[in-house]
Amino acid sequence: MTEYTAVTDADRRQMLEAIGVGSIEDLFADIPEALRLAQGLELDAGRSEQEVYAELRALAARNVSTEDELSFVGAGMYDTYVPALIDALITRAEFLTPYTPYQPEVSQGGLQTMFEYQTAICELTGLPVSNASVYEGPSAVAAAGYVAKHATGAHRFVVSRGVHPHAIETLRTMSHSWGMEVVEADLRQGVTELPALGDDVAAVIVAQPNFLGAVEDLAAIAAAAHDAGALCIACCDPVALSLLRSPGECGVDIAVGEGQTLGNRLDFGGPSFGFFAVTEPLIRRIPGRIAGETVDLDGRRGFTLTLQTREQHIRRERATSNICTSQALNALAGVIYLSWLGRDGFTELGELLVRRTAYARDRLAALPGIETLHDQPVFREFAVTLDAPVEAVIERCLRDGVNPGYPLGSDYPEHERGLLVAITELRSAAEIDRLATVLGDAVVAERSGSLQEARR
Amino acid sequence: MTDAGPATSARDAQLTIFERSRRGRRAFAPPALDVPRRPLDELLPAHLRRAQPARLPEVSEPEIVRHYTRLSKRNFDLDSGFYPLGSCTMKHNPRLHERVAALPGHARLHPLQRPERAQGALELMWRLQSALSEISGLPHVSLQPSAGSHGELAGVLLTRAYHEDRGERRTKVLTPDTAHGTNPATVTMAGYEVVKVGTDAHGNVDLDDLRAKATDEVACLMLTNPSTLGLFEPAVAEIAEIVHRIGATLYYDGANLNAIMGICRPGDMGFDIVHFNLHKTFTQPHGGGGPGAGPIAVSDRIEPFLPRPQVVRRDSHNGSDPTRPVYDLDFDRPKSIGRLRGFQGNYGVFVRTYAYIRSLGAAGLRNVSETAVLNANYLLARLRSLGVLEHLPVAYDRLCMHEFTLSGAPMKRDLQIRTLDLAKRLLDFGVHPPTVYFPLLVDEALLVEPTETETRETLDAFAEIVAEILREAAADPEIARGAPYTTPVRRLDEARAARRPILRQEL
Numbered sequence: 001m002t003e004y005t006a007v008t009d010a011d012r013r014q015m016l017e018a019i020g021v022g023s024i025e026d027l028f029a030d031i032p033e034a035l036r037l038a039q040g041l042e043l044d045a046g047r048s049e050q051e052v053y054a055e056l057r058a059l060a061a062r063n064v065s066t067e068d069e070l071s072f073v074g075a076g077m078y079d080t081y082v083p084a085l086i087d088a089l090i091t092r093a094e095f096l097t098p099y100t101p102y103q104p105e106v107s108q109g110g111l112q113t114m115f116e117y118q119t120a121i122c123e124l125t126g127l128p129v130s131n132a133s134v135y136e137g138p139s140a141v142a143a144a145g146y147v148a149k150h151a152t153g154a155h156r157f158v159v160s161r162g163v164h165p166h167a168i169e170t171l172r173t174m175s176h177s178w179g180m181e182v183v184e185a186d187l188r189q190g191v192t193e194l195p196a197l198g199d200d201v202a203a204v205i206v207a208q209p210n211f212l213g214a215v216e217d218l219a220a221i222a223a224a225a226h227d228a229g230a231l232c233i234a235c236c237d238p239v240a241l242s243l244l245r246s247p248g249e250c251g252v253d254i255a256v257g258e259g260q261t262l263g264n265r266l267d268f269g270g271p272s273f274g275f276f277a278v279t280e281p282l283i284r285r286i287p288g289r290i291a292g293e294t295v296d297l298d299g300r301r302g303f304t305l306t307l308q309t310r311e312q313h314i315r316r317e318r319a320t321s322n323i324c325t326s327q328a329l330n331a332l333a334g335v336i337y338l339s340w341l342g343r344d345g346f347t348e349l350g351e352l353l354v355r356r357t358a359y360a361r362d363r364l365a366a367l368p369g370i371e372t373l374h375d376q377p378v379f380r381e382f383a384v385t386l387d388a389p390v391e392a393v394i395e396r397c398l399r400d401g402v403n404p405g406y407p408l409g410s411d412y413p414e415h416e417r418g419l420l421v422a423i424t425e426l427r428s429a430a431e432i433d434r435l436a437t438v439l440g441d442a443v444v445a446e447r448s449g450s451l452q453e454a455r456r
Numbered sequence: 457m458t459d460a461g462p463a464t465s466a467r468d469a470q471l472t473i474f475e476r477s478r479r480g481r482r483a484f485a486p487p488a489l490d491v492p493r494r495p496l497d498e499l500l501p502a503h504l505r506r507a508q509p510a511r512l513p514e515v516s517e518p519e520i521v522r523h524y525t526r527l528s529k530r531n532f533d534l535d536s537g538f539y540p541l542g543s544c545t546m547k548h549n550p551r552l553h554e555r556v557a558a559l560p561g562h563a564r565l566h567p568l569q570r571p572e573r574a575q576g577a578l579e580l581m582w583r584l585q586s587a588l589s590e591i592s593g594l595p596h597v598s599l600q601p602s603a604g605s606h607g608e609l610a611g612v613l614l615t616r617a618y619h620e621d622r623g624e625r626r627t628k629v630l631t632p633d634t635a636h637g638t639n640p641a642t643v644t645m646a647g648y649e650v651v652k653v654g655t656d657a658h659g660n661v662d663l664d665d666l667r668a669k670a671t672d673e674v675a676c677l678m679l680t681n682p683s684t685l686g687l688f689e690p691a692v693a694e695i696a697e698i699v700h701r702i703g704a705t706l707y708y709d710g711a712n713l714n715a716i717m718g719i720c721r722p723g724d725m726g727f728d729i730v731h732f733n734l735h736k737t738f739t740q741p742h743g744g745g746g747p748g749a750g751p752i753a754v755s756d757r758i759e760p761f762l763p764r765p766q767v768v769r770r771d772s773h774n775g776s777d778p779t780r781p782v783y784d785l786d787f788d789r790p791k792s793i794g795r796l797r798g799f800q801g802n803y804g805v806f807v808r809t810y811a812y813i814r815s816l817g818a819a820g821l822r823n824v825s826e827t828a829v830l831n832a833n834y835l836l837a838r839l840r841s842l843g844v845l846e847h848l849p850v851a852y853d854r855l856c857m858h859e860f861t862l863s864g865a866p867m868k869r870d871l872q873i874r875t876l877d878l879a880k881r882l883l884d885f886g887v888h889p890p891t892v893y894f895p896l897l898v899d900e901a902l903l904v905e906p907t908e909t910e911t912r913e914t915l916d917a918f919a920e921i922v923a924e925i926l927r928e929a930a931a932d933p934e935i936a937r938g939a940p941y942t943t944p945v946r947r948l949d950e951a952r953a954a955r956r957p958i959l960r961q962e963l
Contacts, residue, residue, distance in 0.1 A: 001817055002815035002816060002820065003823065004547070004548045004550060004908070004909045005823060005827045006910075006911040007830065007831075015830055015912060016830070018837045019833045019834055019855075021855075024826050027826075027830060027833055028688075030855065030857075031688050031716070031720050034693070035724055036720055037724075040718060040822060041590050041591060041717075041818040041821060041822070042818070043591075046814070046816045046817030046818075046819065046820040047815060047817070052811050052814045052815050053555065053556060056559065056562075056810070057559060057561075058576075060556075060562050060576055063569070063573070063574050063577050064569060065560050065561050065563075065565045065566075065569075067560045071566060073566050073568050076567075076568075076798060077567055077568075077799070083484075089525070091554060092525070093533045093535035094529060094531040094533045095531065095533075096533075096549065096743060097549055098533045098539070098742060098888075099544050099744070100742075101744065103879070103880075103883065103889060104948050105944070106530075106532035106888065107530075107744075108527070108531070108944045109527035109529065109531035110744040112530070113527060115959075115960070116473050116961070119474060120510075123510045123512065128960070130959070130960065135606060135797060136797055136798055137798055138798035139602065139797040139798070146645065164798065166795055166797070169795040170796060170797060170798070173613065173763075173793055176616075177613060177616060177646045177647040178647055179647065215500065215504050217504070219503075242510065243496070244500070244506060245504055245507075266563065267557075267803050268577050268799070268800065268803035268804075269567030269803055270747070270799060270800075271602075271802040271804050273746075283957070290959055294950065294952050294958075295948070295952070296945040296947060296948050296949070297946040297947050298945075300470070301945075304948045304950050304953050306950065306954050306957055307954055312636075312640075313894070316641060317641060317643060319637070319641040319644070322608065322638050322641035322644075322645050323603070324603065324604065325603040325604065325733075325742075326603070326745060327746040328745035328746045329743030329746065329747060330747055332744070336520065336524060338512050338513075339483070339523075340483045340484055340520060342514045342515065343477075343509055343511060343514050345482055345483070345484035346510060347509045348486045351496065352486055352487065354500060355489065355492070355493065356491050358494060358499050359491035377499060377500050377501060379500075425486075425487055
């Protein structure tokens with residue numbers, strides 16, 4: 001059994017004596033006898049470090065990771081390259097092991113990185129105020145809805161069906177408790193078509209690019225929201241903001257999004273971080289930690305958590321959110337990543353993605369039995385429609401070591417034969433060619449298969 | 457801990473990465489363009505594109521590494537010294553956990569990988585659910601919530617769903633006045649009204665007050681046990697009975713679970729819903745404020761409402777090995793409250809937690825709690841024997857569990873230093889201060905949680921340091937009032953930070 005404690009038998013004796021009790025049992029005297037576990041927990045005995053390592057390695061080996069197949073699956077998280085310096089820096093104990101910087105005098109490193117992170121997020125989003133991170137993308141959308149509910153007093157959210165299905169579902173979960181109605185706006189030719197909004201809308205919520213990969217006209221959507229007295233919330237792919245007009249420039253009030261693609265691993269869905277930026281008027285409604293610049297007693301520059309009167313540990317039931325622990329380490333990876341890319345590199349990465357994605361889309365759309373699902377501009381992801389049953393096509397591709405994308409049917413019944421294909425900087429032109437070959441062959445095979453079945 | 461060193465000027469140490477930027481410097485080399493260089497205008501119309509690039513820092517790789525390495529040295533951390541931050545369970549973070557979490561089979565697994573191709577991950581999650589179920593004494597677990605506060609939110613939403621399913625509408629949630637701030641904040645966020653329950657003279661829930669407030673409008677009582685005072689509620693069975701009699705649910709805030717693992721279980725005490733803080737009890741590194749994870753365990757009557765999807769085990773029927781069970785994600789849960797976030801939760805945290813539970817096993821987990829409680833009571837005894845409690849009396853003089861609460865009120869009156877001053881002076885001695893000014897009902901509170909991973913020598917040294925600071929204050933209170941002196945910066949002007957917020961760099 002592994003232990004991380006250091007109390008010897010002699011220590012225990014002397015410590016109990018100092019306390020003035022006879023046994024460890026006596027320390028638990030406040031726990032009624034009837035509640036004490038008679039037997040130990042029914043868990044296996046502890047093991048040595050090497051045995052635990054072997055077990056965790058065996059479990060890992062039963063997963064097909066993006067190192068084991070050629071994956072074009074995205075749909076909210078992407079197999080991006082995490083540079084080595086991030087691993088080296090975020091595993092430093094000084095970043096890895098402390099908690100929330102309640103004592104700023106000995107937390108300047110963490111606080112300054114939060115400040116730098118906030119600066120980077122403001123620059124990406126074109127909005128003046130960012131917090132220091134929230135849990136992740138979909139719950140950030142719901143949290144933004146909560147801000148809009150309080151800021152407007154209205155009772156409806158209009159959410160585009162182009163928002164990530166997990167985000168819509170999370171918003172629905174929360175809206176039920178808030179007595180808010182959630183109205184979905186349909187997509188037309190791949191982009192959001194807003195209904196008449198009426199006057200009781202707290203926020204119009206869209207994704208940029210949307211779940212089908214299409215780039216939305218954020219400025220037009222924000223203007224329509226404002227005309228109806230609603231806020232506009234945009235859930236953005238932060239890497240797409242390398243090229244796209246920033247949400248702030250488009251008039252968006254709250255920009256949120258999933259931060260995984262900024263230097264964080266897939267980790268089967270987390271931990272990553274959510275970013276959250278707002279306009280100046282919303283500054284005191286924003287959830288979560290915020291670092292601010294100030295000076296110390298000697299006039300030296302320093303950083304501290306600020307605007308804490310919004311937060312649960314001060315304001316309790318009147319707080320703007322219940323969030324406490326967020327995702328500081330993941331956000332740190334985010335700001336290191338953005339510094340590593342740098343001003344020119346960020347743009348270059350965006351251009352590479354947009355060109356490779358266009359290449360992939362053209363390659364696939366040229367194949368028999370594959371059509372684009374929409375023809376809107378795309379950034380890193382696009383949707384196609386297959387003239388064959390999607391599940392069967394995917395099965396064939398998997399046998400050839402290619403995971404061709406995410407099937408859209410369960411989220412969009414009207415796109416039963418839709419496939420969402422994601423391109424990252426890790427997918428070369430040669431690999432895209434391989435996808436075209438494998439997917440093309442699979443569609444042809446399943447197409448003739450289903451034709452034969454139909455004839456029979 | 458020192459500043460960045462004599463070779464670096466104080467000003468240079470405070471430069472941000474943006475201020476180090478020089479036009480034309482870079483770290484990233486993009487992969488070669490291996491597809492046609494089509495004009496951007498063809499791909500993304502100009503009206504959708506930004507006119508100016510985002511002004512990110514322009515720095516070389518060596519500068520980035522040095523910048524963040526220097527910044528790291530301006531942090532106090534758990535590997536450098538004692539960190540008795542009450543209610544946060546700052547225990548050692550085994551490095552094995554980082555190694556196994558980084559294995560590509562875990563770290564580069566896509567969350568939408570098909571279940572049959574993610575069997576290792578789903579099995580790990582299922583086994584973790586089983587272990588958390590056993591530890592809490594409640595039969596069903598959802599790993600989805602992202603942190604303790606998120607688990608609390610799940611718990612209150614589950615309560616709402618449970619009552620609505622029975623056709624009941626309730627409007628109030630009870631929280632003791634000792635509760636973490638997240639409890640009342642969660643209640644409001646979940647659309648309920650907070651009703652506070654008082655604390656009696658012994659530091660327990662005031663049962664008379666609870667009875668008076670336990671009406672049929674109450675949906676839930678959120679309780680932390682041991683409480684934030686570090687005390688076990690001896691009448692927890694009676695509390696459960698009061699709460700259940702009115703048809704409400706009993707919620708267990710798991711922040712203090714480190715005190716009771718293998719000794720008693722929330723499920724056996726009558727709780728319906730429990731959250732776990734995997735970053736507290738189960739050693740996920742705190743990361744400077746996250747990531748964490750906040751799984752929940754629930755009773756049978758709450759199970760139908762758990763978030764979607766659930767990890768389930770099915771008996772194999774079509775696999776190559778019919779004896780091997782198959783793990784799957786179950787979305788078919790018609791009464792579910794729905795999702796609380798994307799995907800399946802913070803899996804990287806689950807890997808670490810699972811490694812920890814496998815390393816320690818049943819006896820090891822019990823040893824954790826026994827030692828945590830032993831260390832806390834020993835530290836309290838040492839402080840007592842050094843006369844510290846004369847100035848910093850324990851708020852309720854009983855055996856504590858894994859942490860204890862002192863009051864700095866007499867210290868403030870007699871020695872003219874506040875709890876804040878003591879905390880700041882501790883920094884000069886290389887110790888992270890305990891939690892201060894919480895719980896709120898204790899004047900000048902100091903909440904001390906040593907954890908089980910500290911040695912007796914460390915506890916002795918801490919007690920001596922506190923005694924030394926009190927002696928020093930008796931001679932000259934100005935020393936503590938001006939502290940700290942040896943840290944990268946001294947006390948910060950927090951009022952200024954809030955009055956004129958500077959929340960980003962002007963570029």
